[in-house]
Amino acid sequence: xxxxxxxxxxxxxxxxxxxxxxxxxxxxxxxxxxxxxxxxxxxxxxxxxxxxxxxxxxxxxxxxxxxxxxxxxxxxxxxxxxxxxxxxxxxxxxxxxxxxxxxxxxxxxxxxxxxxxxxxxxxxxxxxxxxxxxxxxxxxxxxxxxxxxxxxxxxxxxxxxxxxxxxxxxxxxxxxxxxxxxxxxxxxxxxxxxxxxxxxxxxxxxxxxxxxxxxxxxxxxxxxxxxxxxxxxxxxxxxxxxxxxxxxxxxxxxxxxxxxxxxxxxxxxx
Amino acid sequence: xxxxxxxxxxxxxxxxxxxxxxxxxxxxxxxxxxxxxxxxxxxxxxxxxxxxxxxxxxxxxxxxxxxxxxxxxxxxxxxxxxxxxxxxxxxxxxxxxxxxxxxxxxxxxxxxxxxxxxxxxxxxxxxxxxxxxxxxxxxxxxxxxxxxxxxxxxxxxxxxxxxxxxxxxxxxxxxxxxxxxxxxxxxxxxxxxxxxxxxxxxxxxxxxxxxxxxxxxxxxxxxxxxxxxxxxxxxxxxxxxxxxxx
Numbered sequence: 238x239x240x241x242x243x244x245x246x247x248x249x250x251x252x253x254x255x256x257x258x259x260x261x262x263x264x265x266x267x268x269x270x271x272x273x274x275x276x277x278x279x280x281x282x283x284x285x286x287x288x289x290x291x292x293x294x295x296x297x298x299x300x301x302x303x304x305x306x307x308x309x310x311x312x313x314x315x316x317x318x319x320x321x322x323x324x325x326x327x328x329x330x331x332x333x334x335x336x337x338x339x340x341x342x343x344x345x346x347x348x349x350x351x352x353x354x355x356x357x358x359x360x361x362x363x364x365x366x367x368x369x370x371x372x373x374x375x376x377x378x379x380x381x382x383x384x385x386x387x388x389x390x391x392x393x394x395x396x397x398x399x400x401x402x403x404x405x406x407x408x409x410x411x412x413x414x415x416x417x418x419x420x421x422x423x424x425x426x427x428x429x430x431x432x433x434x435x436x437x438x439x440x441x442x443x444x445x446x447x448x449x450x451x452x453x454x455x456x457x458x459x460x461x462x463x464x465x466x467x468x469x470x471x472x473x474x475x476x477x478x479x480x481x482x483x484x485x486x487x488x489x490x491x492x493x494x495x496x497x498x499x500x501x502x503x504x505x506x507x
Numbered sequence: 508x509x510x511x512x513x514x515x516x517x518x519x520x521x522x523x524x525x526x527x528x529x530x531x532x533x534x535x536x537x538x539x540x541x542x543x544x545x546x547x548x549x550x551x552x553x554x555x556x557x558x559x560x561x562x563x564x565x566x567x568x569x570x571x572x573x574x575x576x577x578x579x580x581x582x583x584x585x586x587x588x589x590x591x592x593x594x595x596x597x598x599x600x601x602x603x604x605x606x607x608x609x610x611x612x613x614x615x616x617x618x619x620x621x622x623x624x625x626x627x628x629x630x631x632x633x634x635x636x637x638x639x640x641x642x643x644x645x646x647x648x649x650x651x652x653x654x655x656x657x658x659x660x661x662x663x664x665x666x667x668x669x670x671x672x673x674x675x676x677x678x679x680x681x682x683x684x685x686x687x688x689x690x691x692x693x694x695x696x697x698x699x700x701x702x703x704x705x706x707x708x709x710x711x712x713x714x715x716x717x718x719x720x721x722x723x724x725x726x727x728x729x730x731x732x733x734x735x736x737x738x739x740x741x742x743x744x745x746x747x748x749x750x751x752x753x
Contacts, residue, residue, distance in 0.1 A: 274648075275678035319745060394544070423543035423703065428747035453749035480752055492751075494683040498706030499751040503733045 239305070241266045241323075241444050242287065242413055246299035247309075249282050249291065253423040256282045257468040259299070266411065269438060269445040271455040271476070273491070274465035280448045282468075284416050287446070288324055289316040298432030304411060321348060322355070323381070325405035329417035331397035335389040341400050345369045348407040361454040377433060397425035399433070406437065412444045418456060431457055456480060464488045508697055509533040509555065514564035516550060524550045527723045528564070534666070537698040539708030539729070541699045541744075544720035551718070552671050553577065556590055557581060586616050589660040593672035595652030599644040605630075605655055606640035612663040616729065622662075629658040633688060650681035657688065667697040674707055686711050705748055709733060717741050 240263035242351045245469040249257035259280040264270050274280040278416055285291045287301055287309050301308040304323035308316065325348075328334040336344055339371055339389045353360035373381035398418060405479050415434065419427040435458050449455045455462055463473040464485065471485040483489045509532040525547045530563040532538050553559045554566060557573055566613055568584050574582065575672040589612065592598040599608055609629055610622040627637055633654040644652055653673065670689065674682045679688040689698065690711055702708050708715055711730055716726040724738040736742045739745065 275680065297567055382682070424705070425543060425743055425747040428749070431749070451749070452679070453751050456752045458750050477752060490680050494679045495751055498704075498710050501709035501749075502706055502748060503709075 240264060240302075241304060242446070243302040244287070244299070245302075247283065247286060248298045249279065249286055249295060251295045255468055256295070257286070260465075260470050261472065262470070264412065264444050264446060267442045267444055268461070269447065270367055271459035271462040272446065272448045272465060273450065273452065273455055273462055275450055275491075277467065278465040279468035280450075280465050281416055283465075284326065284414050284446065284448055287410055287414065288320060288326055289313075292325075300412055304330050321408035323410060324412040324414055325408040326414045326416060327398070327405050327418045331394065331401045332403050335397060339388075340385065341387055341389060341392070342366075342369050342373075344419060345385070345400065345404050347406055352408055353433070354393040368407070372407055373400075374433075375406065375437070376400070376403045377429075378403075381440060384444040393426075395422055395430065398422060398426075398430055402430075402434065402437070406441070409441070410443060412446060413438065414446045414448070416448045417450070418447075420449070420451070427454070434458060439440065439476075452480065452491060453499065464475050464491070466481055472488060508532055508536075509570065509699070510567040512567070514551075514561045514566060514707065515614075516554060516559065516562050524632075524719060525554075528718075528721070528723055530716050530723060530726050532667075532697060532699055534697055537693040537700065537712045539712035539715040540699065540701045541703070541705055541708050541715055543703055543744075544716040545720065547721035548703075548718055549671060550721075552590075552669055552699075552701050555669055556588065556670065557584060561565050580751060584618070586663060587665065587666040589662045589665040589668055591653075591656050591670040591673045594676050595644075595649055595656050596676075598656055599652055601644055603643075604640065605644065606643055608644070608655060609640075609659045609662050610659050612659060612666075616663055620664060620734060625662050626658070629662040632661060633696055634693070648681075649677055650685060651675060654688065657692070658683075659728045661692065661696070665696070667699060668692065668699045670701055673700070675702065675704060682707070705744060717744070 243263040245261050246440055247257055247260040250383050260283060263493060271279045272283060284394060286297055287303060291297060297309050299309060303319055346365050346369050349365050350360040351365060369385055370381045373384055376383045378396060378399050384392060447455060447459050460476060462476055462479050464471045466487050471487055472479060480492055483492055512529050513524055514528040517523040540548050540551060554561060560575055568640055571580060575585060606626055609626045613622045613625060617717060626640060630639055635654050674685050677685060686707060700708060712729055715729050715732060717724050719740045725732060727740045736745055
């Protein structure tokens with residue numbers, strides 16, 4: 238079986254500066270993989286490249302095969318078809334990812350309408366509305382009707398991120414890309430969102446590409462991780478192997494640092 | 508050294524931000540103020556910096572309450588208390604040399620110059636080379652900038668450092684080093700460290716105060732609270748923190 242996403246020799250550069258260098262990895266259907274890196278490691282660049290969202294002044298070479306189609310060099314018409322069907326993204330900051338002037342229900346309705354039109358040839362308004370409420374319910378938002386009628390600024394940060402997840406789910410993508418989806422959230426909210434994401438990914442059988450700088454967070458939701466630094470992949474493997482027995486000094490530094498804070502908390506929290 | 512008694516505060520009459528907050532910070536202690544967004548931790552810090560005044564209740568420094576009318580006392584207080592902020596990209600003036608940035612508190616507290624020796628000592632204490640003085644903030648990484656901000660905080664030899672999420676914007680590998688620096692400083696200074704990150708506070712502070720929606724729900728020795736959290740919110744906070752796989 239060919240992989241859902243296969244990245245080969247991906248290099249991203251701009252103005253003579255290489256942001257991602259010769260990166261290769263693949264994700265099979267239903268697989269959950271994490272990209273770990275600190276700022277400037279190229280992890281978000283990689284996600285943007287996969288969705289074909291990099292701005293024109295950034296040059297991309299190598300190959301990204303997503304759902305049997307080449308992303309590198311593809312035009313927007315092709316990419317638009319891939320986006321949604323093959324992949325959807327949840328970004329870090331839900332306040333900037335959502336349109337502040339559009340009611341939440343209407344924002345979620347857009348991808349729903351597109352998918353229904355694609356699948357059934359038409360999108361009946363009633364069917365769209367019902368699906369929007371279903372999605373709000375699925376991401377465990379209380380009073381879906383009220384939320385659908387609210388603007389993004391009227392709900393909390395955690396609720397906004399649930400809305401962003403609902404929008405991504407509305408596409409029923411084969412691969413969900415989550416780029417630091419809980420970094421802007423409080424720790425108690427983060428725990429809820431991680432539980433939600435984990436449950437939804439398992440339930441729908443989507444593949445997941447989870448991008449984060451936070452080692453324990455990554456460990457909670459993925460099976461396999463790749464560690465990036467300065468655009469270069471340092472190592473890749475099962476979470477237990479990479480965190481338990483890092484082969485690269487840099488990974489060891491990260492794991493040690495994470496363990497200092499983890500051990501300071503004692504074992505009461507687990 | 509700092510003593511808060513029944514402090515209440517609201518930006519408007521109808522919305523209370525802090526309710527009946529009481530705790531004290533002993534001289535030489537390191538205290539973490541822990542809370543999530545909306546807990547009032549930043550407002551509390553603004554009160555401690557003398558940027559806002561309690562609606563009711565008192566904040567004492569030593570034996571005397573902070574009083575906006577007592578200029579001489581407030582000047583003494585401001586000299587004793589120095590802040591470190593979250594974002595070293597916005598808290599340093601990009602058009603000033605590091606020397607002038609670090610010397611700023613000495614100037615505004617009207618401490619007589621020349622300031623170069625004091626700045627050199629501060630740079631040494633935070634582990635930066637002396638030639639940093641003649642450079643500008645943009646030439647430094649995030650962690651180095653935070654070291655500059657810390658150097659600025661300690662240059663006037665304050666008694667208390669008030670740090671507001673001072674390591675939250677830093678990468679993990681940098682964060683651990685800045686936490687170590689704070690730990691070294693806290694051996695000779697009183698440290699009040701505001702953070703949403705319980706892991707950082709646990710690694711750095713001997714005592715902590717847990718805030719929820721403007722109220723203190725629990726306070727005491729970090730070790731004791733972690734071993735046996737009393738309040739349901741503290742327990743929820745602790746169980747929400749993702750842990751490293753064993």
